Amino acid sequence: xxxxxxxxPSAVVRGRMTPYLYLLPALxxxxxxxLFPVVRTAQFSLYDWSGFGPATFVGLDNYxxxxxxxxxxxxxxxxxxxxxxxxxxxxxxxLVLAAILRRGQVKGMGFxxxxxxxxxxxxxxxxxxxxxxxxxxxxxxxxxxGWFGIDSDRGWxxxxxxxxxxxxxxxxWVQFGLVMLLxxxxxxxxxxxxxxxxxxxxxxPVAEFFAVTLPAVRGEIATALVLTIIAALxxxxxxxxxxxxxxxxxxxxPSYEVxxxxxxxxxVGSASAVAIVLxxxxxxxxxxxxxxxxxxxxxx
Amino acid sequence: MRRRRLIATGIASALALGALAAxxxxxxxxAQPTNGPASSGEVTTDIASLGDVELTxxxxxxxxxxxxxxxxxxxxxxxxxxxxxxxxxxQSNDDLQQQLQLALSGDDVPDVAQVNNxxxxxxxxxxxxxxxxxxxxxxxxxWSDRFSDSVLAKVRYSSDGKTFGEGNLYGLPQTGEIxxxxxxxxxxxxxxxxxxxxxxxxxxxxxxxxxxxEQPMVLGNIEKWxxxxxxxxxxxxxxxxxxxxxxxxxxxxxDWMAQGNVDAMTQFAKWGTEGYFGxxxxxTDYDPAWAEFGKGTGVFLPAGSWVGADLEAIMGDDxxxxxxxxxxxxxxxxxxxxxxxxxxxxxAKNPDVAAAYLDFITTDEAMKIIADNGGFPxxxxxxxxxxxxxxxxxxxxxxxxxxxxxxxxYLDYAxxxxxxxxxxxxxxxxxxxxxxxxxxxxxxxxxGRFVGE
Numbered sequence: 001x002x003x004x005x006x007x008x009p010s011a012v013v014r015g016r017m018t019p020y021l022y023l024l025p026a027l028x029x030x031x032x033x034x035l036f037p038v039v040r041t042a043q044f045s046l047y048d049w050s051g052f053g054p055a056t057f058v059g060l061d062n063y064x065x066x067x068x069x070x071x072x073x074x075x076x077x078x079x080x081x082x083x084x085x086x087x088x089x090x091x092x093x094x095l096v097l098a099a100i101l102r103r104g105q106v107k108g109m110g111f112x113x114x115x116x117x118x119x120x121x122x123x124x125x126x127x128x129x130x131x132x133x134x135x136x137x138x139x140x141x142x143x144x145x146g147w148f149g150i151d152s153d154r155g156w157x158x159x160x161x162x163x164x165x166x167x168x169x170x171x172x173w174v175q176f177g178l179v180m181l182l183x184x185x186x187x188x189x190x191x192x193x194x195x196x197x198x199x200x201x202x203x204x205p206v207a208e209f210f211a212v213t214l215p216a217v218r219g220e221i222a223t224a225l226v227l228t229i230i231a232a233l234x235x236x237x238x239x240x241x242x243x244x245x246x247x248x249x250x251x252x253x254p255s256y257e258v259x260x261x262x263x264x265x266x267x268v269g270s271a272s273a274v275a276i277v278l279x280x281x282x283x284x285x286x287x288x289x290x291x292x293x294x295x296x297x298x299x300x
Numbered sequence: 301m302r303r304r305r306l307i308a309t310g311i312a313s314a315l316a317l318g319a320l321a322a323x324x325x326x327x328x329x330x331a332q333p334t335n336g337p338a339s340s341g342e343v344t345t346d347i348a349s350l351g352d353v354e355l356t357x358x359x360x361x362x363x364x365x366x367x368x369x370x371x372x373x374x375x376x377x378x379x380x381x382x383x384x385x386x387x388x389x390x391q392s393n394d395d396l397q398q399q400l401q402l403a404l405s406g407d408d409v410p411d412v413a414q415v416n417n418x419x420x421x422x423x424x425x426x427x428x429x430x431x432x433x434x435x436x437x438x439x440x441x442x443w444s445d446r447f448s449d450s451v452l453a454k455v456r457y458s459s460d461g462k463t464f465g466e467g468n469l470y471g472l473p474q475t476g477e478i479x480x481x482x483x484x485x486x487x488x489x490x491x492x493x494x495x496x497x498x499x500x501x502x503x504x505x506x507x508x509x510x511x512x513x514e515q516p517m518v519l520g521n522i523e524k525w526x527x528x529x530x531x532x533x534x535x536x537x538x539x540x541x542x543x544x545x546x547x548x549x550x551x552x553x554x555d556w557m558a559q560g561n562v563d564a565m566t567q568f569a570k571w572g573t574e575g576y577f578g579x580x581x582x583x584t585d586y587d588p589a590w591a592e593f594g595k596g597t598g599v600f601l602p603a604g605s606w607v608g609a610d611l612e613a614i615m616g617d618d619x620x621x622x623x624x625x626x627x628x629x630x631x632x633x634x635x636x637x638x639x640x641x642x643x644x645x646x647x648a649k650n651p652d653v654a655a656a657y658l659d660f661i662t663t664d665e666a667m668k669i670i671a672d673n674g675g676f677p678x679x680x681x682x683x684x685x686x687x688x689x690x691x692x693x694x695x696x697x698x699x700x701x702x703x704x705x706x707x708x709x710y711l712d713y714a715x716x717x718x719x720x721x722x723x724x725x726x727x728x729x730x731x732x733x734x735x736x737x738x739x740x741x742x743x744x745x746x747x748g749r750f751v752g753e
Contacts, residue, residue, distance in 0.1 A: 052401055053428065132522070136588065137580045155583015157522060160733055163583075246524055247582040248728040265717045266420065 038279070045272035051262065055269075062273035071249050072257060072274060076281070078164055079233050079253045085168030086232035087225055090179040094224070095217075098183040099209050102190075113184065117177040124174070128241030131170045132157065135242075157243050160250040167251055170238055175231060179224045186220035187213060222293025226286050233282045254278040343436045347381045347656045354385045355653050358400070358413040360393040360640060365674035366475070372669055373661045380660070384653060393640060397421060404430040409645040411654040415471055416640055417454050419464055419550055420716050425643075426470055427461025432644040434469040437655040443472065446662065450707040451476070451678055453545075455641045464549040464713065471641030472658045474670060476678040478636035478698040478707070479529045480623045482593070482601040482611060482690075487514060491599070498625050499537040506576060509599045518598035519577040520589025521730065524723030527581075528711050530602045531568050531726060532635030536627035538564040541706040544633070548709035550718070552751040556744035557737075560628070565729060565736035572730030582727050594619075605676060605694045612690045619690050623697035632705025636698065638678055715750035718743075 012018060045062050049055035066072045101109070119127065134140040135156035142152045156166040194212050203211060236255035239245060245252035245260070252260075254274055262271035344350075361370045367390070374386045389410070391399075397416055403409055404425055415422050415431065425431045438444060444452065451473065458467035481502075488495070491509055496502035506516035521527045535544055539560035546554035555561075571577060578584070578598070593601040594614035601611075605621075612619050624634045642661070644654045660666065667677035671684035676691075682699035685692040701707055712719035725739040 050424075052405060132585060136584055137578065138592075153579035155522075155580025158580040158583020158731070160731060243522065244524055244723075246522065246724065246727050247731050248724050248733055250733075260720060264720055 041272045041275055044268055045270075045276050047269045049268045050266040051268045058269065062269045063277070065270060066273055066277065071252060072254075074249055075252045075254045075257045075274075078251060079235065081164060082168050082171055082232040082235060082253070083229055085165070086171040086175050086235075087228040089172050090176040090228060091221065091224060094176060094179040094183050095214070095221075098180055098187055099213050101184065102187040102213070103205065113181060116180050119174045120177045124237040125241055127170065127174060128238055131166075131173075132242055135166055157251075158247055160247055163243055163247060163251045167235075167238055167242055170242070171232065171235065174238075175228045179228060182220045182224045183217055186217035190216045219293065222290060225289050225293075229285055229289065230282055233278065233285070254281075343440055343655065344652045345440050345656060345659075347653055348383060350383065350650075350653060352383050352385075353650050353653050354387055355412065355650060355657060356387045356389065356410040357657070358389045358391075358396060358410040359642070360391060360396045360414050362390050362392060366670075369670045369673040369675050370661070372673075373666055376669075377657060377660045381653075381656075386657075400425075404428075404645055407647060409647045411648040411650050412642055412644060412657055414640040415643040417471070417638065418713050419461075422455070422470055422641075422643065423457055423461045423464055425461075426457040426459070430646050431470045432646055432648065432651055432654075433459065434472070434644070434655065434658075437659070438469050441655070441659045443469070443659070443662075446664075446679060447472075448679075448702045450702045450705075451638055454638050454707070454709065463551055465545060465551065465709070471643035472662050473638030473641040473678050474662060474666070475639030475676050476636070476681060476698050476702070477605055477638065477676070478623070478694065478701060479533060479602070479604045479634055480621055480694070480697055481533075482603060482608070483620045483622065484593075484596070484599055484615070485618050485620050487599045495620075495622060496625050499627065502625055505599070506571075510576065515578045515598040516576045516600065517571070518589050518593040518601045519581040520584035520586040521577075521581045521727065522584060523586050524727060525712070525719065526586045526589075526603075527726035527730065528722065529604055529635060530571075531564070532708055532711060533602065533624035533627075533633075534568055535561070535564045536624065536631065536633040536708060538567075538628060540628060541631050541633040541708065544708050545706065547747060548711045548714055550714040550747065550750050554747075556740045556747055561740055561743075562736060565740055568726075569729040569732065569736050569739075573732040577730070582731050605698070608690045608694050609674075621690050621693040621697065623701055632701055633708050634701055634705075635710060636701060636707040637710060639676075715746055718746055718750075721746040 046057060046059060047055040048058045048061070101112075137153045137155045139156075141156060142154065145152045154162070156162050190212065194216075195208060198208050198212050234255050235253050236259065239251055239253050239256045240259065243251045245256050255278065258271045258275045258278070260271075261267045261274060265271075347353075357374075359370060361367055370388075374388060378384055378386055393414075393416075396414060400413055400415060400421075403413075405428075415425065422431070434443075452469060453465045455469055455471040455473065456467050457464055457470055483495075487509075488505070491505065491512060491514070493505045493508060494501075496505055509516040517530075519526060519530055532544075532548075539558065543554040543558070543560070546552070547556060572581060581589075590601055590603060590607050590611065591614070592598070594611050601607075602624075608619075608621060623632070626632050642658050644651055644658070648654055662679070664680060667679050668684060670677045671681075676695065676698070677684050680699075681695035681702075685695035685699075711722055715721075721742055725734075725742050728734040729736060729739045
C-alpha cells in the first residue's frame with residue numbers, strides 16, 4: 001500500500017503526446033518563421049520562376065544547373081577561403097592575446113573589452129563604407145604603406161588577387177572582437193589555483209598555455225568556431241557593400257549569388273537552389289565542428 | 301536510435317509543412333488582365349465633361365527640383381479641370397518599382413504610375429497586358445510631333461513585349477539624360493589641345509595628357525555599372541548605331557562578336573590596362589571618383605548629365621561638357637535616355653483623364669516649368685537651356701543628339717541578366733583578367749540566349 005499512497009498521474013500527463021504539447025508554442029513560432037520559409041525555399045528551388053507570374057515545375061534542374069556553374073563553384077570556394085579570415089586567424093590571434101591578457105591581469109579590462117568588441121556592434125554597412133575609404137587607391141592603407149617607403153597606388157578592392165583577402169581582413173576585424181570576448185570570458189573562469197599548481201610543477205608560460213588554458217576553453221573555441229564559420233559562409237553585406245562580387249566575379253559568395261539571382265536576374269528557382277545548398281554546407285560543417293567540441297568534452 | 305527517431309520526426313513535420321505550402325509559387329488565381337481602352341477603340345480628350353474624378357498618381361519625383369516642378373504642374377492641371385482631384389503618392393524609385401510589380405497584378409491600381417523603361421519592368425508588364433497602349437492617345441494629342449523619335453523609341457514595345465524600341469507607346473517621359481564627356485578647360489589649355497572633333501583627335505589628346513603626367517580620364521567602377529557609360533559612347537565609334545540599338549534593346553539581328561565590337565572592347569581594355577583611368581578604376585568608387593575630377597584629377601570624365609550640377613558647384617567655369625565626337629561614318633550617337641516615364645495601368649479607373657494628365661505634364665509649357673525648376677526637360681532642351689554654364693552645354697548636346705542623331709540605349713536594357721553579365725565583363729576587360737574576345741563571347745552568349753528564345 002505504501003507505494004500506491006501516491007496519487008497516479010492523470011492520463012493526460014502520462015499520455016505519449018504530452019511532451020509534445022509543451023513543445024507546441026515554441027514549435028509554432030519556430031515553424032512559422034523558420035521551418036516554413038525553409039521548406040518554401042526548398043519548394044521554390046524546384047520551379048523555374050521569375051518572382052511573379054506563373055511558375056514551371058522543373059524538378060531538380062536548378063540543382064543540375066549548379067553543377068558546372070563556374071560562378072557558383074567560385075562562390076563556394078571564396079566563402080571557404082573567407083573562413084581563414086573570419087575564423088582561423090581570429091581564433092589563433094585571440095587565443096594568444098587573451099592568454100596574455102589573462103596572465104597580465106591588465107587594469108581597465110572592462111574598457112578594453114568594450115573597445116575590442118566595438119566592431120561587432122557597428123552596423124556592417126558602416127564598417128564597409130569606412131573600409132572602402134581605406135582601400136581606395138588614394139586611401140588610408142596606401143598612405144600608411146607610403147610612410148614605410150612602399151609606394152602603392154593599388155585599389156585593393158579592384159584587383160582580383162587582393163580583393164577577396166581585402167574583404168577577408170574586414171571580416172577578421174569584425175569577428176576578432178567576438179572571438180576575443182568569448183575566450184576572455186572562458187579564461188576568466190579558470191581558477192588561479194590551476195596555474196599555481198602548474199607553476200609549482202615548473203611549467204613555463206608556454207607549457208601553462210597548452211596544459212591549463214587551452215583545455216579549459218575548448219567549449220568556447222567550439223562556440224567561436226561555429227559562430228564565425230557560419231558568419232564566413234553566409235557573408236553577404238560586406239561583399240554587397242564593398243565589391244558587389246567584383247572585380248569580375250572575384251569576390252562573389254553564395255549569399256551574394258542568392259541575392260543576385262533572385263532580385264537582379266529574377267531567377268528565383270536557381271537562387272533558392274543556391275540557398276538550399278548553402279544551408280546544407282553550413283549545416284554539415286557545423287555538425288562536424290560541434291561534434292569535435294562534444295567529443296573532447298566527453299573525454300574530460 | 302534516438303537520433304534516428306528525431307530525424308524521422310523532422311522529416312515528417314517538414315513534409316507536413318510542405319503540404320501546407322503545396323500551392324505552386326506565383327499562383328494568384330487572379331483574373332486575366334484586359335488591355336485597356338485601346339480594345340474598345342474610343343478615347344476622349346474632353347475631360348471637363350467627365351464629372352468628378354479622383355486621379356491617383358504614383359511617382360518618384362521626390363528630389364527638390366523635380367518635386368517642385370511636378371507639384372506646380374499638378375496644381376495647374378487641377379486649376380484647368382476643377383472636376384479632377386489629383387491624389388499624389390510619392391516615394392523613392394526603388395520602392396515604387398517594387399510596389400508596382402505587386403500592384404499591377406492586382407485590381408487596386410493607380411491611374412498613372414512611373415514605370416522604368418527596361419525590359420525587366422515595362423517590358424514585362426507590356427507582355428502581361430498590364431499597361432495601356434497609348435497609341436490612340438498619341439494620335440489624339442499629337443505626341444509624336446512633340447517628342448523626338450529617338451526619345452519615344454525608349455518607351456515603345458511590341459504588344460507582346462518581345463520587341464523593344466519599336467511598336468506601341470506605353471509611357472511618356474518628362475526629363476532627359478545624356479552621357480558625354482566632362483572636361484577641365486584649364487587642363488585642356490595647359491595641354492595646348494582643342495576640343496576633339498573626332499575620336500582620333502580624342503585619342504591623341506588622351507595620349508598627350510598621359511605623356512604630360514596627367515591622368516587622361518576618370519572612372520570609378522567598383523560598382524560595375526559606371527563602365528557602361530564609358531563603353532557606350534566609345535562603341536559608337538566602331539559600330540553602326542542601328543546595331544548598338546539592337547544589342548542594347550535586346551532585339552535580334554546584331555552580333556557582339558562583330559569586328560566593330562571587338563575593336564571597341566580592345567580599345568576599352570587598353571584604356572584600363574594601360575592606366576588611362578589611373579591605377580585602379582575597379583578599386584575606385586563612383587561618387588568619390590567624379591568628386592576627385594572636380595578637385596583636379598584627370599582631364600576628361602566620361603559620365604552622365606546627372607553629375608553636371610554638382611560638378612559645376614565645385615569647378616565653376618572650368619567645367620565643360622561635350623557630346624562624344626561623331627562616331628562611325630560621322631554618326632552622332634551616344635548613350636542617353638529619359639527619366640522614368642509615366643504610364644497608365646491597364647486596370648486604371650480613369651484612363652482618359654490619366655492620358656490628359658500625361659499630355660498636360662509634357663506640353664511645351666510643362667517643359668518650361670521643369671527647366672525653370674532646374675530640371676532637364678526632354679523636349680525643347682536647347683531653347684530652354686540656361687544662358688550659360690554646364691547645363692547649357694548639356695541641354696544643347698542632348699537636343700542635338702536626340703533630334704539629329706541617335707540616343708543609344710543603356711546596354712543593360714538588353715536582357716534581364718545583361719547588367720550582371722556586362723558589369724562583370726567590363727571589370728574583367730579593364731583589369732586585363734580576360735581578353736576582349738572572351739568578354740564579348742560572354743556578352744554574345746547572354747544576348748544570343750535571350751533573342752533566341
